[in-house]
Amino acid sequence: MNPPPIAAEQTPASAARPRWLILLAALALMALTARLGWWQLDRAAQKRALQAAIEAQADAPALPATALPADEAEAERQRYRRITLQGQWLPQYTVYLENRQMQGRPGFFVLTPLKLPAGDAVLVQRGWLPRDMLDRTRIAPYRTAEGEVQLEGRIVTWPSRLTALGAEASGAIRQNLDFADEAARVNTALRPFAIAELDQPGNAKDGLLRDWPMPAVDVHKHYGYAAQWFAFCALTAGLYVWFQLIRPRRRQPAAGPD
Template sequence: MGVTASLGRWQLSRADEKLAQQAVLDARADQPELGHDDLQGLQYPLPADLMHRRVSLQGFWRPQYTVWLENRSHRGQAGYWVLTPLQLDADTAVLVQRGWAPRISQDRSVLPPVQTNLEVVDVDGVLAAEPARLLSLGNESGEAATTLESASGSSRIRHNLTLEQFRQDSGIPVLAFVIQTDDDDEGLRRDWPAVGSTADKNLGYAFQWFALCALLFVLTLWFQFIQPARHASRSS
């Protein structure tokens, strides 16, 4: 019983941590937007107080360097995270996590259509870290990447990607962070999961552990005390 009760309390604490973290991120999102000049000189990893700050940038896409991160599911459906560098000026670019696209074929060479405006665009989003890393058993060096030739250039399918890998493979000195864009557009889904949205799972797990603890308590009470007492009363 002690173990199950402890696990229930741990799940409650995890839920509280996630809700508190989401409150901090929401407060940062309400601060004034950052622009091009505010982002110069930032180093990876980003200072904690800048994570999820809102940004507004202007530039043009370089779709020939788009990277497709495979095996990224969305609501149970397999697909890709689509990342494209946004050129801000002659010397500065940033890697943008533009959204999620579904896998449309068992053939990895068939990629879903994504609309890309080739003119100057305004991009709004939040500062984020590198894409979450998935477990991989293979070689993830630049030479191991699958390269697909397309009308707009070469789009790379990757399992994982770091900013340093992208700089080496593309030759583009992107800034030390990723931008996650807002609102569904260009054929991409952008409803990024909130940290606090998984707190409900922890609350559900806590309920299960406490329910198991209560069941063990009732069973212990029955077999250790009530049933022996009833048996003794019948025997007397």
């Protein structure tokens, strides 16, 4: 009978190889998580710069009516700037965007085109009205001035779209507002942006609420993500030191006396 084969002894080089692989894997994971942490800090810095730009635009002096943007690109450059306008309301084209909140309450955004002296029009987000909880089609009373009016507002984008269930309504109460459809309905040249009207002495008693919030860029979430990635990096380092350095030494038998 042949003797059983003798297992080959593990050389020091082969025994050390897994430790080097574990070290390289730990260093790679630490580098990745640290890089992701710094990337989140960089995103936070970009968001802080964006917030500062928004606040600078909002605090700048009001533009004259002649500076009203002509196209969407120009409106984006002047976004959140205050502007003074003159014109006449076109109340027959007023639209009520439903499911819009203000101060935590559901209601409607009231949007009315303002006919400008040049003959074209711009959509004005005039204010907010509360929703009647018993009858959603009942619009709370408010006042619309006749004749030439002067108002101050902020240049904003076209009203944002909400998720619609089923076909879009076509009456005065809408879920969303399409620019091309609205321009065809008003039957006049319509600027491709909107104006959020601000409170002023002339409209203080028209029954509309205008507590428009400025956009928040949410910088703090990036600091939270960065803290998580740096915690993962520190955890990887701590686990490597414990399992590869401290624990093996603690398990070694103490040397006896000679």
